[in-house]
Amino acid sequence: MEAFLALMDGFATALTPINLMWSLVGVTLGTLIGILPGIGPALTIALLLPVTRNLDPTGAFIMFAGLYYGAMYGSSTTSILLNTPGESGSIMTAIEGNLMARQGRGAAALSTAAIGSFVAGTLGTLALTFLAPLFVKLALLFGPAEYFSLMVLAFTTVSVLLGASKSRGLAALFLGLAFGLVGTDILTGQPRLVFGYPSLLRGIDIVVVAVGLFAVGEALFMASQARLRTAEILPIKGSLFMTREEWRRSWKPWLRGAGIGFPFGALPAGGTEIPTFLSYFLEKKLTKHPEEFGRGAIEGVAGPEAANNAAVAGVLVPLLALGLPTSATAAILLAAFEQYNLQPGPLLFAGNSTLVWGLIASLYIGNVMLLVLNLPLVGLWVRLLTIPQPLLYGGILIFSTLGVYSLGNSTFDLVLLFIVGFIGFLMRRHEFPVAPCIIGLILGPFAEAHFRRALSISQGDPSVFVTHPLSAVLLATAAAVIIVPIILRRIKYA
Amino acid sequence: MNTKQKIAGAGLAIGLGLIAIASVIGFETMQMRVPPSYARVGPQIFPYIIALGMALTGAFIAWKSYRGGDEVIDEVEPTDWKNVGIILLGLIAHMNLLRPAGFVPAGVVLFMSVTFAFGSRRFGRDAMIGFFLVLFAYIGFTYGLGLQLPPGILKGLL
Numbered sequence: 001m002e003a004f005l006a007l008m009d010g011f012a013t014a015l016t017p018i019n020l021m022w023s024l025v026g027v028t029l030g031t032l033i034g035i036l037p038g039i040g041p042a043l044t045i046a047l048l049l050p051v052t053r054n055l056d057p058t059g060a061f062i063m064f065a066g067l068y069y070g071a072m073y074g075s076s077t078t079s080i081l082l083n084t085p086g087e088s089g090s091i092m093t094a095i096e097g098n099l100m101a102r103q104g105r106g107a108a109a110l111s112t113a114a115i116g117s118f119v120a121g122t123l124g125t126l127a128l129t130f131l132a133p134l135f136v137k138l139a140l141l142f143g144p145a146e147y148f149s150l151m152v153l154a155f156t157t158v159s160v161l162l163g164a165s166k167s168r169g170l171a172a173l174f175l176g177l178a179f180g181l182v183g184t185d186i187l188t189g190q191p192r193l194v195f196g197y198p199s200l201l202r203g204i205d206i207v208v209v210a211v212g213l214f215a216v217g218e219a220l221f222m223a224s225q226a227r228l229r230t231a232e233i234l235p236i237k238g239s240l241f242m243t244r245e246e247w248r249r250s251w252k253p254w255l256r257g258a259g260i261g262f263p264f265g266a267l268p269a270g271g272t273e274i275p276t277f278l279s280y281f282l283e284k285k286l287t288k289h290p291e292e293f294g295r296g297a298i299e300g301v302a303g304p305e306a307a308n309n310a311a312v313a314g315v316l317v318p319l320l321a322l323g324l325p326t327s328a329t330a331a332i333l334l335a336a337f338e339q340y341n342l343q344p345g346p347l348l349f350a351g352n353s354t355l356v357w358g359l360i361a362s363l364y365i366g367n368v369m370l371l372v373l374n375l376p377l378v379g380l381w382v383r384l385l386t387i388p389q390p391l392l393y394g395g396i397l398i399f400s401t402l403g404v405y406s407l408g409n410s411t412f413d414l415v416l417l418f419i420v421g422f423i424g425f426l427m428r429r430h431e432f433p434v435a436p437c438i439i440g441l442i443l444g445p446f447a448e449a450h451f452r453r454a455l456s457i458s459q460g461d462p463s464v465f466v467t468h469p470l471s472a473v474l475l476a477t478a479a480a481v482i483i484v485p486i487i488l489r490r491i492k493y494a
Numbered sequence: 495m496n497t498k499q500k501i502a503g504a505g506l507a508i509g510l511g512l513i514a515i516a517s518v519i520g521f522e523t524m525q526m527r528v529p530p531s532y533a534r535v536g537p538q539i540f541p542y543i544i545a546l547g548m549a550l551t552g553a554f555i556a557w558k559s560y561r562g563g564d565e566v567i568d569e570v571e572p573t574d575w576k577n578v579g580i581i582l583l584g585l586i587a588h589m590n591l592l593r594p595a596g597f598v599p600a601g602v603v604l605f606m607s608v609t610f611a612f613g614s615r616r617f618g619r620d621a622m623i624g625f626f627l628v629l630f631a632y633i634g635f636t637y638g639l640g641l642q643l644p645p646g647i648l649k650g651l652l
Contacts, residue, residue: 051639167554171512174548178519181544185537188529192537193522216585223577223611390612391623394605397581398628401588401604402597406641414589422582429573430508448540455535 003133010357014365019062023362026063027369030070034086035078035384038218039396041071041087042329042438046210047403049336057340058355062362064336065316068329069121069363072272072308073370076113077378080106080301081234082385089272089308092280096293096300098234103296107238110378112250112298113305115242118371119251120258120306124313125363127262132360135321136346142322144454145464149474151447154268154324155440156478162270163433166482172432175423176440179204186445187452199412206335208404208416209441210328213434215400216417217424219393224429233385240375250302253283257306264307265314270435271327272308279307313363320344320356323446328435331442509556516549577611584608596646601628 013019033039045064052060075086080097093113100109142150155177159169182193183203194200222228242250257279264275283303284293293300318324323344325331337344342352349356374381404417427434458464466472523541584607591600605624606617614620635641645651 051635051641167551167558170547170551171508171555174512174544174551175515177544178515178548181519181541188537190526190528190537192526192541193519195522219608220578220581223581223608224573224575226574226613388614390609390614390620393612394608394620394624395627397585397608398601398605398624398631401585401601402631402635402643405592406635406643409642411589411592414585414592418582418585418589421585425578426508430504444540444544451540452535460535 003130006133006353006357007129007361009353010359010361011364013058013354013358014062014361019059019358019362020365022059022063023066023366024369026066027070027073027366027373029063030067030072031074031370031373031381032070032384033067034071034074034076035381036387036392037078037082037084037086038215038222038393040214040329041068042210042327042332043214043400044071045329045332045336046207046214047399049207049332049339050403050406052336053339057342057352058358060336060340061333061355061359062366064333065359065363066366066369068312068315068333069309069366070370070373072121072305072312073114073117073374074381076117076301076305077110077374077381078385080109080113081236081382082231084231087272087308089276089311090305091273092276092304093301095280096297099294099296100298100301101234101237104237105296105298106234106236107240108242108246108298109296109301110236111240111242111375112246112302114371114374114378116250116254116257116302116306117309117374118367119254120261121309121313121367121370122364123255123258124262124265124310125360125367127310128313128316128363129360131266131317132321132356133349135317136349139322139346141470143468144450144457145468145471146474148447148450148454149465149471149478150322150324151443151450153474153478153481154326154443155436155447156481157268158270158326158439159433159436160481160485161274162435164431168430168432169436172427172434173436173440176209176437177444179209179437180441180444186449197412199410202408204416204441205407205413206332206438206442207407208413209420210332210438211400211404212417212420213424213427213437215396216421217428217434219397220421220425221428222389222393224425233382236379236382240378246298249289249298252286253279253299253303254306256282256286257303258310260303261307261310262314265311265326266317267314268318268324268326270433271315271329272311275307275311276304279303316360320348320359321346325439325443328438331435331438334442503559505559506556509552509554509559512552512555513549516545516552519548520545580607580611584611592646593644594646596648597632597643598625598628598648599646601631 033044044067071087072089075090076093078084078086079090079094080101083094083098085091085094097109155173159173160166163169182200184201185192191201260279261275280300283299287299289297315327315330318326319330319333325334342348404413407413454464465475519541523538526538528536584604588600588604602624606620609620632643636643
C-alpha cells in the first residue's frame with residue numbers, strides 16, 4: 001500500500017510535460033542505439049554523462065532508464081532482420097528471429113518481440129515497484145562489513161559467469177579494480193598510481209574507460225575482422241498483427257521469460273545475457289513444436305525478448321536499493337548517481353523520493369511509448385540499418401572523442417582513451433568480458449571505502465567480515481561460486 | 495599447427511602482461527609514504543590485494559597457455575592489423591590536431607581514417623558526410639550545450 005501511494009506520487013512527477021519529454025527522448029534514443037549495432041546503452045549513457053551534468057537529476061534518470069529499456073526493444077529488430085544482435089541481450093533472438101524473417105514471417109517475429117517486451121517490461125516494473133521498498137529495508141541491516149562482502153560477491157559472480165572462462169573474467173575484473181585505484185585516495189588524500197602525472201590525480205574517469213572499451217575497442221575489432229562486416233538486411237514480410245495461433249504460442253514464453261529475466265537481472269550476473277540464454281533453452285525444451293526450433297520458432301523469439309526487458313527492471317532493484325550495479329549499464333548509472341552527489345540506498349528513497357518514484361513511474365509510461373515506437377513505426381527504424389558501416393563507426397568515434405574531450409577539455413583524456421581503446425581491442429579479440437572491468441572500476445572504490453571503514457570500526461580486526469552473520473553468508477556464497485563448479489567437475493571426471 | 499602456436503603465444507603474452515602490470519602496481523604502492531596513524535588500515539592494503547589477485551590470474555593464464563590449454567580461444571579469421579593501425583593513427587592525428595587545427599579538421603581526419611579502415615573508398619562522399627557531421631556536432635554542442643570545443647583554424651568563422 002505504501003508503495004502504491006508512493007507510485008501515485010511518482011506518476012505526478014513523471015507526467016509533467018518536461019519529464020514526459022525526457023522519457024520520450026530516452027526511449028527514442030534507446031531504440032535508435034539498440035537498432036544500431038556497435039553502440040549500446042552503457043556507451044550511450046557514458047557519452048551523455050558529461051553533457052547532462054547541469055540537468056535536473058530526475059529528468060536525467062528518467063531519460064537514462066528509458067534509454068536502457070529502449071535499447072532492449074530496438075535490438076530485437078536488428079537481431080531479426082540483420083542476424084547481428086543490436087545488443088548482447090538479443091543474441092538468442094537472432095537465432096530463431098532471423099530464421100523467421102527468412103521464411104517471410106519477420107513481421108510476426110517483430111510483433112512478438114515488441115509485445116513480449118511490453119508485457120515483460122511492465123511486469124518487471126510492477127515487481128520493481130513492490131520489491132524495491134523491501135530491499136531498502138534489507139539494506140538498513142547492512143553495515144560496512146556487509147556492504148564489502150556483498151561487493152565481493154558481486155565481483156566474483158560477474159567474473160565467473162561472464163566471458164569464455166573464469167580466469168578471463170577475473171583478469172578483466174582486476175584490470176577494472178586497478179583503473180579504479182588511480183588518483184587521490186579519498187580517506188588520506190594521498191596520490192596513488194599517478195606516475196607523476198598531475199592529470200591522473202583526479203582518477204581515470206569511468207567515461208574514458210567505458211568509451212574506450214565499448215566504442216574504440218569495438219571499432220578496432222570490427223575493422224580487424226573483414227568477415228564480420230558483411231550482413232544482409234531482410235525486408236519485413238507478413239502482417240504485424242499476429243494470428244490467433246501466434247498469440248497462443250507467445251503468451252506463455254512471455255510470462256516465463258519475465259519470470260526468468262527479473263530475478264536474474266537483480267542478481268549480480270551481468271544483466272541480460274544469462275537470462276536470455278536460459279529462456280531460449282527453456283522454451284526449446286517446453287515447446288510443442290520442437291521440429292520448428294532451428295527453423296524459426298516463435299517461442300524462441302518471444303521468451304528471450306521478454307526476458308531481457310524484465311531483466312532491465314530487475315537490474316534496477318539492487319541498483320536503487322543497495323547501490324549495487326549488476327550489469328555494465330547499471331555501473332554507468334551508478335556513476336551518474338555519483339555525478340549528482342546522490343547515494344543510492346535507503347537515503348535515496350528517504351531523501352529523494354520524488355526522483356526514485358518518478359523514475360519508477362516513468363518506466364510504465366516508457367514501456368507504452370516504446371510499444372508505439374516499435375510496432376507501427378518499425379518501418380522507419382529499419383532504414384537506420386541501411387547506414388553503411390564505415391559511416392556508422394566513423395560517427396561513433398567522432399562522438400566518442402567529443403564526449404571524452406568534453407569531460408575536462410583535456411587532450412590527456414584522449415591519450416587515456418587511446419590506451420584503454422587498444423586494451424579493449426585486445427580484450428575483444430581474446431574474448432575477455434568487458435562488464436567485470438566496468439563494474440570493478442566503479443565499484444572498487446566503494447568496496448575499498450567499506451573495507452577500510454569496517455576495519456577501522458573493528459580497530460583493525462579482520463575477523464569482522466566472518467563474525468557478522470550476514471557478511472559471512474555473503475562471503476561464503478562468493479567462495480562457493482568459485483569452488484563448487486570445480487568440485488562438480490572433479491566428481492564428474494572421477 | 496602454426497596458428498595454434500601463435501595463439502598459445504598470445505595467451506602467454508597476456509598472462510605475462512598482467513603479471514607486469516601487477517608488479518608495477520605493487521612496486522608503486524611500496525613507494526608510498528604513509529603516515530603511521532594510517533599504517534594499519536591504510537591506502538596500501540587494497541592495491542596490494544589487487545596486485546596479488548591480478549598476478550595470480552596472469553600466472554594462471556600464462557601457465558595454461560604454456561601447457562597448451564584452451565586459455566585463449568582460436569581466432570576464426572586472421573586479424574587485419576593494417577586496419578587497426580589506420581584507426582590508431584587516426585586517433586593519434588586527432589589528439590594532436592585538436593588544439594592547433596581545431597575540432598572540425600581533427601574530426602574530419604579521424605572520420606576519414608575510420609571509414610578507410612572499414613573499407614570505404616568513396617573519399618568524396620565520406621569527406622562531405624564527415625565534415626557536416628563534425629560541423630553540426632560542433633555547433634550543436636558549443637551553442638546548444640555550452641561545451642568548450644577548440645575552434646582552431648575556423649576561429650572567427652564559427
